Amino acid sequence: MKQAFFSFVAVLLLSFAIPAQAATNNERMWQDEAIYFIMVDRFNNMDPTNDQDVNVNDPKAYHGGDLKGVTAKLDYIKEMGFTAIWLTPIFQNEPGGYHGYWISDFYKVDPHFGTLDDLKTLVKEAHKRDIKVILDFVVNHTGPHHPWLNDPTKKDWFHEKKEIFNWTNQQEVENGWLFGLPDLAQENPEVKRYLIDVAKWWIKETDIDGYRLDTVKHVPKSFWQEFSKEVKSVKKDFFLLGEVWHDDPRYIADYGKYGIDGFVDFPFYKEASQIFSKADQSLDPLYSVWQRNESFYERPYLLGTFLDNHDTVRFTRLALENKQNPITRIKLGLTYLFSAPGIPIMYYGTEIALDGGKDPDNRRLMNFRTDQEIVDYIKKLGELRKQLPSLRRGDFTLLYEKNGMAVFKRTYKGETAVIAINNTGKTQKAHLTNDQLEPGKELRGLLAGDLVRSDQNGYDVILNRETAEIYVLAKKTGLNIPFIAMLIAIYVLFGWFLYYAKKRSKQTT
Template identity: 60%
Template sequence: MSRRGIFKLCLIPFLLFYALPASAAEKEERAWQNEMIYFVMVDRFNNGDTSNDVEVNTKDPKAYHGGDLRGIINQLDYIKEMGFTSIWLTPIFENEPGGYHGYWISDFMKVEEHFGTLDDMKELVEKAHERDMKIILDFVANHTGYQHEWLNDSDKAGWFHENQPISNWDNQDDLENGWLFGLPDLDQSHPEARQYLLDAAAYWIEETDIDGYRLDTVRHVPKEFWEEFAVHVKSLKENFFLLGEVWDNDPRYLAEYEKTGIDSFVDYPLYEEMGAVFSEPDKSIGPLYDVWRRNEAYYQNPYLLGTFLDNHDNVRFTRKAIQKQQHPGTRLKMALSYLYTAPGIPIVYYGTEIAMDGGEDPDNRQLMNFRTDDELNKYIGKLASIRKEFSALTEGNFEMLYDQGGMAVFKRTANNEQMIIALNNSSKAEKAVLDSSVIAENKELKGLLLDDSVAEQNGAYEIVLDRETAEIYRLEDKTGINYSFISVIVLIPVLFAAFLFANRRKKNHQ
């Protein structure tokens, strides 16, 4: 081949690249259902600035432990390496003494001094965005701290409901008007109180460019307020996300709040079932699928629900496993495998990646330890990379193909992509035989976690898993003898020999 021919051949890939439409090179906005959220309790995560350690006592579970915004900035790469795309922070607003958790707010438009400054918050958001990560801030609209100055301000006499506890938890008026755990309950129907909360919500968006709010105690605030709140904040930033906390196990009740404009809710019904199913082996995974079917029936978009194993209000998953004399790491791998492959937005509470133990509040809020074995967080990173690569795991339909004992197999399909998720939640090796009609004929399942491979044989797929393990399969064409590749390999030396022979003959005739 002439030099000119070789040049033209090399030019082809460049021409093809630049022939792509400009839109293909543009970065698309990531849909919220594709997010993976890491949930941080600011005070208990990482101390990055000791200058703000006022009255810090790490031995007192109800005192400040020194975690701050600078500490989160310093660990952004740690969080990103596990595959997380968003970080949810507990409230950073100024709190009354002892409010290490952030929920005893004294000023809705100031950063708590223990956590740093407004500039620290701006820097956190900026550096997270540089890493293509989003920041979700916890927002409290229901109450203030116990000793808030407004309680003694005559100009704000109508900002609170009458001081009375919630006496009937099944009565909506009681839920919205009573003082939750004695915290002064704001009356969102009061025009000035209402406007203040809307202004505070706008302040953090405009000042720091955050990407979403996690809304605390949603069911204790009237739906009418949330409707206005949702319209207000979403007018300030495109694709702004609202994740609501409605602590209730009835999906019909939770779904009613979806009509207010809140995008998503933490899925407490699934949380309860996951704790029961995965904290010990030999439990059927079927109840988890039942939750999905109910979610599918009641929610407009069940794919946006926030799914989780533990949080700052509940006993940690590790404690549940220990109480049942199980190895937490093994049990967490099983639970996380489901969390990352089932519909919903995975939310992982800080410390879960090291199997952190913890009982009731505040024991479930221990200081993070970064000097531990990294096997589990590497497993989380692998799950995240698989979830990120295959759209069927974030937007595909969800179908149970097999459920016997502790073994279950699910199928997710989207965009001509099919994924098979197999979980053996039993204490012995299990086998699931699936007819090719429910998957595909003459194909192969390629394992992505354990590098397993299952080819269709005699009209069936035989999936075998060791005890307490999971596998995520991608449906592919069967691998076999690649005759085209072999032909090329054979043809190259033949053509080269022919070229040498022809060249020699040409020289002999000269």
């Protein structure tokens, strides 16, 4: 109860701190979302009746997570400020397919995860909380021993069994068997019709809000063009987030011409995971990533930004390998993730600094009984992103960068947010001129409570080592009498509440 009270106070104080001219929220768009990414089997086990083949000591076995487990944690996810969840594939898999990518039946929920009704309940409960649901969808391949492989009527449903050797040869990339998995021939009209029909069926049946499209570059662009058109005909504003694993944003951006809305931003990941996992790294390369994104993408604000995922080494591991405090490093990385352009995607377990090396070690079982330091920090970031449209829709300008001390500005409809990140091992000062920020105002810190008043030369932002602050530019204030009065009233009421509760407790005992 105390925790709920102080959470309420924090939100109330934030409403006082944000200037009155702050832009109001318009109709919700996908660039306004923040995504919590869940590997279903490794998240939360709520239904022991579906715990077949579970062995939590084997990193390649099922660990018991299920759809009911996700539903049970929706409030937890919402409280951190996330507005959407992305689930690894929930379709029926071959034995050992805890991850969901060895599909054996595209029309069934894997019994390890629950039932179709469990999925419908999850979506319904998520929507009650204004949380959108994105399913991971695989059209490139099936499981290694799919029944179709032995069906003579479907012999032309697969490409000839060949590995990919030349990754610069697009035909080989699209027709080769990725990791030895049977490669579906989407140019076959029957295959194409089947995959599109099943994609539409899940939308109609469960009311999901989007697909994260797996292995996009291994499937012909002509297929994606028809696929996107048909699935979007089923539900308005249905979102397609493509995984095109490539270092060149021009290569990735080209798929946007074929109906895919946004993409998982691997060039961002490459820079962010290195920069924030170690102190004294310049943030210039990250800003360069944004400048390229602005040039190459039609909708750069729909790129999914991330620090790690189920296919990469955990960010915590990178920090530990660099002999850094992972909690400190995660806080800095998430500050940038939540305040820079793009849709932030956070992999489950980041909020507890979950460790992990290469697959499958990066898919450890979630632990909900751990220190809350990062969780509380994420709640602040989530609330700020919700309250400040400039952090979701604003332009993005680098005002200052020197060896890891960086200051960015975002503006949207009269609202100006300033993001300062000290990614160095020492206290740093950044001077911002009157040309960079409107003179005669103050920077009101909302993350850590800092206050920077301008002088005739501009603004001096001072941050301790390895810390960050998010400011709004506001009119200079004197003594805020209404705010102080409200603060006193809140704590008087809370004192009365504690006294009354204690008195009532004595009466009942």
